[in-house]
Amino acid sequence: MTVAFRNVSKVFADGTLALDGLDLEFDSGEFVVLLGPSGSGKTTACRVLAGLEQATSGRIEVGGRDITDLPPRERRMSMVFQNYALYAHKSVHDNIAYPLKVRRWPRAEIDSKVREVAALLDIERLLKRRPRQLSGGEAQRVAVARALVWQPEICLMDEPLSNLDAILRLQTRTELKRLHGELGTTFVFVTHDQEEAMTLGTRIAVLKDGRLEQFDTAHEIYHRPAGRFVAEFIGRPAMNTIDGDIEDGVFRSGDFALPMPGWAPGRAVLGIRPEHIVLHEEPSEGTVAFRLDVPELVEPDILLFATCGAVPLVVRTKAERIDLQRGDPLYLEFPVDRLHLFDPQSGARRT
Amino acid sequence: MSRGWRLAGIAALIAVLVIALTPYVWLFMTSIKSRLDALADAPVWLFTPTLEHYPKVFLDKAYLPLVFNSLVVAGTVTVLSLVVGVPGAYVFARHRFAGKEDLFFFFLTTRMAPPISVVVPMFLLFGYVGLVDSRTSVILAHSTFNLSLVVWMMRGFFEDIPREIDEAAQMDGHTKAGMFVRVLLPMAAPGIAATAVLCFILSWNEFLYALILVAFESRTLTVGIPGLVTPHGTLWGQVAAVAIVATLPIIIFTFLVQRHLVRGLTFGAVKG
Amino acid sequence: MTLKRRIDRLLDKGVGPLFLAPSVLLLVVLLLGPFVYMVALSFTDLSYALPGHDGNFLGFDNYRRLVREDPVFWESFRTTLTFVFGVVSAEFLLGFALALLLFHQIQRRRFVLTLLLIPMMLAPVAVGLMWKLMLQGEFGMLTHYLRAVGLLGPQTSLLGDHRLVLWTVMAVDVWEWTPFVTLVILAGLLSLPREPFEAAIMDGARPWQVFCDMTVPLLRPILALVVLLRGIDAFKEFDKVFILTGGGPGNTTELLSIYTWRINFRNWDLGYGATCAFMVYLVVLILCAVFYKAIYWRSGETER
Numbered sequence: 001m002t003v004a005f006r007n008v009s010k011v012f013a014d015g016t017l018a019l020d021g022l023d024l025e026f027d028s029g030e031f032v033v034l035l036g037p038s039g040s041g042k043t044t045a046c047r048v049l050a051g052l053e054q055a056t057s058g059r060i061e062v063g064g065r066d067i068t069d070l071p072p073r074e075r076r077m078s079m080v081f082q083n084y085a086l087y088a089h090k091s092v093h094d095n096i097a098y099p100l101k102v103r104r105w106p107r108a109e110i111d112s113k114v115r116e117v118a119a120l121l122d123i124e125r126l127l128k129r130r131p132r133q134l135s136g137g138e139a140q141r142v143a144v145a146r147a148l149v150w151q152p153e154i155c156l157m158d159e160p161l162s163n164l165d166a167i168l169r170l171q172t173r174t175e176l177k178r179l180h181g182e183l184g185t186t187f188v189f190v191t192h193d194q195e196e197a198m199t200l201g202t203r204i205a206v207l208k209d210g211r212l213e214q215f216d217t218a219h220e221i222y223h224r225p226a227g228r229f230v231a232e233f234i235g236r237p238a239m240n241t242i243d244g245d246i247e248d249g250v251f252r253s254g255d256f257a258l259p260m261p262g263w264a265p266g267r268a269v270l271g272i273r274p275e276h277i278v279l280h281e282e283p284s285e286g287t288v289a290f291r292l293d294v295p296e297l298v299e300p301d302i303l304l305f306a307t308c309g310a311v312p313l314v315v316r317t318k319a320e321r322i323d324l325q326r327g328d329p330l331y332l333e334f335p336v337d338r339l340h341l342f343d344p345q346s347g348a349r350r351t
Numbered sequence: 352m353s354r355g356w357r358l359a360g361i362a363a364l365i366a367v368l369v370i371a372l373t374p375y376v377w378l379f380m381t382s383i384k385s386r387l388d389a390l391a392d393a394p395v396w397l398f399t400p401t402l403e404h405y406p407k408v409f410l411d412k413a414y415l416p417l418v419f420n421s422l423v424v425a426g427t428v429t430v431l432s433l434v435v436g437v438p439g440a441y442v443f444a445r446h447r448f449a450g451k452e453d454l455f456f457f458f459l460t461t462r463m464a465p466p467i468s469v470v471v472p473m474f475l476l477f478g479y480v481g482l483v484d485s486r487t488s489v490i491l492a493h494s495t496f497n498l499s500l501v502v503w504m505m506r507g508f509f510e511d512i513p514r515e516i517d518e519a520a521q522m523d524g525h526t527k528a529g530m531f532v533r534v535l536l537p538m539a540a541p542g543i544a545a546t547a548v549l550c551f552i553l554s555w556n557e558f559l560y561a562l563i564l565v566a567f568e569s570r571t572l573t574v575g576i577p578g579l580v581t582p583h584g585t586l587w588g589q590v591a592a593v594a595i596v597a598t599l600p601i602i603i604f605t606f607l608v609q610r611h612l613v614r615g616l617t618f619g620a621v622k623g
Numbered sequence: 624m625t626l627k628r629r630i631d632r633l634l635d636k637g638v639g640p641l642f643l644a645p646s647v648l649l650l651v652v653l654l655l656g657p658f659v660y661m662v663a664l665s666f667t668d669l670s671y672a673l674p675g676h677d678g679n680f681l682g683f684d685n686y687r688r689l690v691r692e693d694p695v696f697w698e699s700f701r702t703t704l705t706f707v708f709g710v711v712s713a714e715f716l717l718g719f720a721l722a723l724l725l726f727h728q729i730q731r732r733r734f735v736l737t738l739l740l741i742p743m744m745l746a747p748v749a750v751g752l753m754w755k756l757m758l759q760g761e762f763g764m765l766t767h768y769l770r771a772v773g774l775l776g777p778q779t780s781l782l783g784d785h786r787l788v789l790w791t792v793m794a795v796d797v798w799e800w801t802p803f804v805t806l807v808i809l810a811g812l813l814s815l816p817r818e819p820f821e822a823a824i825m826d827g828a829r830p831w832q833v834f835c836d837m838t839v840p841l842l843r844p845i846l847a848l849v850v851l852l853r854g855i856d857a858f859k860e861f862d863k864v865f866i867l868t869g870g871g872p873g874n875t876t877e878l879l880s881i882y883t884w885r886i887n888f889r890n891w892d893l894g895y896g897a898t899c900a901f902m903v904y905l906v907v908l909i910l911c912a913v914f915y916k917a918i919y920w921r922s923g924e925t926e927r
Contacts, residue, residue, distance in 0.1 A: 052821055072825050073829065077825070078826070079821075085821065087836075088841070102823075102826060146822075360727065361728075364724065364728065367721060367739070368739070370798070371738065371742055375745070378753045381756060390762050391762065393767060394762075394767055436646050438642035438643070438646075439642055439647070441642060458650070459911060460911050461650050461654045463914075464907065465858070465900075465903045465904060465907050466861065467859070467861060467884055468661065468900040468901065468904040468907075469658075471664075472900075473653075473657045474887075474888075475660070475664070476656065492653075495654050498646055498650060526634060526635055531638070555746070556745075558748045559880075559884075573746050576748055576749070577748065580866075590752055590756070591756070598746060598749045601745070602741055605740050605744040606737060606740075609737060616803065617849075617852060621807055
């Protein structure tokens, strides 16, 4: 069964264009992550899929059935909200039971089902409490339990981890991965955190300005970004990109020159990840000389901010060279198989 | 929402507005109708307007001083309540002291006190000190409910100002009183203005205290209007004219403070 | 240390009591004083109408009279309860419905609200006169139309008929104060967080389930507040009814406040009048305490 956005656009009442002809298709059982900066339309996409927002144009399909006009309750989807949206006036038990209660399940079955899902999330001891008495992590688990208790086909999660502190976020991430493996429910997960996206998603949809930039596995998105935006958005620190020209098999930008035999001439954007640049002690063939501006220690790595004329660059390498000082020369090698080339106008990948 | 429901909603709103506004429109029309039109067997909606009732009642029947009395009373009450109440509200907003909430409750009870119960002893006591039938007596009576309104409303407005402002002002070298006057009052100015308008309206509209405490010279407008209603032949055109003069400025005032109205009328419990 | 600095420091310490004292003082003098005097008066026979009744101590005679020998007081009490219960429930239901209607009318909301404020901000005296004009027996506009469609007999009038008159003054009160209920409940609705509602929708709740399971419980503090405020105000009602009917015909619309007014300022029976006034005060104080508990429960729930 596939879930599909077909040319979906969403214009809000104030004129904001949140989705601009979004096309996206994935299979049930996947863990799909919608990733993008704020304003990219990822949350809107999630809410349109949920039915909380009505698409301005385009269709949403599940298993070939058009559900664009269905109310949320008929879509067999559940949702975990960023601030959890627990019902403050109900106990934890009643919060989790609510989706079953509105579906008029028999009381006994509700009870056993709530207990089952509470056990799955290890929150049985919280059932009698009120949301006010829960910590952030506990509230989060309750919200997930409420979203999973009635076994929806798709569980939507709108930045569910962003209100947790760092350690809890890591734990919960692992937990979600485990839940997904055990339940086989389709997860659609919205985040602006690339690390979350890369670790969780079976596939990641990168959004920008309401459009899909790339939809692929984490590995592909990292190693073969479809365009300059994805390349610069993924990775920490961001991929280095240099605007320049290729002429006679050499890429030039100001003082920076790199032999690139066999590439078509013309304007181009060269990209390379900081961690893929190789640092040499001495100048040798194939290295380019840079001058170190600022070294930044990020154990166990070190970030070297360097320039070659007006071209800035970041290198990420093991923190063995902590002796480096501002002004020291760096001899950098750019392995050819790690280079990316993008079109300066469209930003699209050139192969 | 479907189209049908939306139309039904709009129809309901129109009906509500018609019900809410017709009586007042009718009052206004009566105030500019000739006597004949006003007493016609069937309601008259189209007529030649006349302004004769206004000068007749305000000049010939000397209702103009009543407007003046109402202005003086409401104005003085407003100033008095603000001057006394605003500093008190600040203390409730910022200071901690034993029994604070109990004292605050006392302020609430004074706002809620039934006027008929307060005015009975007040009438006798004011009589002993020779204050009956003076504007002062009404001013004092109205101060009771308006003072607590000020304290209740302004406490909320002061609490909306972050404490850091106080601290910054003190670091800048203000004394506490100086900080209150030069920093907090200007910041609370919109709240003070809204409170002032509400005080004025409540005093202007008040009836029972004024009815009991003043008889002739110091009558306010609200007390004066019923005097025009007599068992034999009420001049409705004149009644309506006075009623319009008594209410139209208030309606305009209301629009000015609309944003703060909910807070004022619920004693700060709901921030509108 | 200069003198100015000394004074400043002294002032800094005294700012709390100094700022608070005038308002407390004024209220004590103007309210606590009369209150104590009223209670004292209720134990005397003071009357301006009867000779020799110049404030002799009676003990609990006035209270005995109130409980045992004054059916009119209790009838008035019943009338008041009917009035309070009737207007508050009608205003609550209509006001709530109207608030929900306006909540979904985003574009027209401000405009409608602005006009809705008019009835509640008019002087109650003007409201009374306005409706007296509308309901006049001979030429009242509403009377005319009600007779024209046959809802009212040719000789009856809404303010003159002893079976209809209480309902009429209640209707006028509903007209005047429903907008207030709407205004407060709407403010409450607008202040509610959106997420629980969306969560309920995602959990599969239908509109009426969302209303019963989310809207009403989340709004409960505000609903309690508006009912109490209206209850207290309705209990004190005087102006409109005084103008519209003066308590009549007979004493069909004689609310407690009007009855108390009559005992004091028509019969000049001031000792007994103080007893009645004290009773009204007591009921309001009790309602007031409930109100205070209710809103403080609320702030504990939402803040902190």
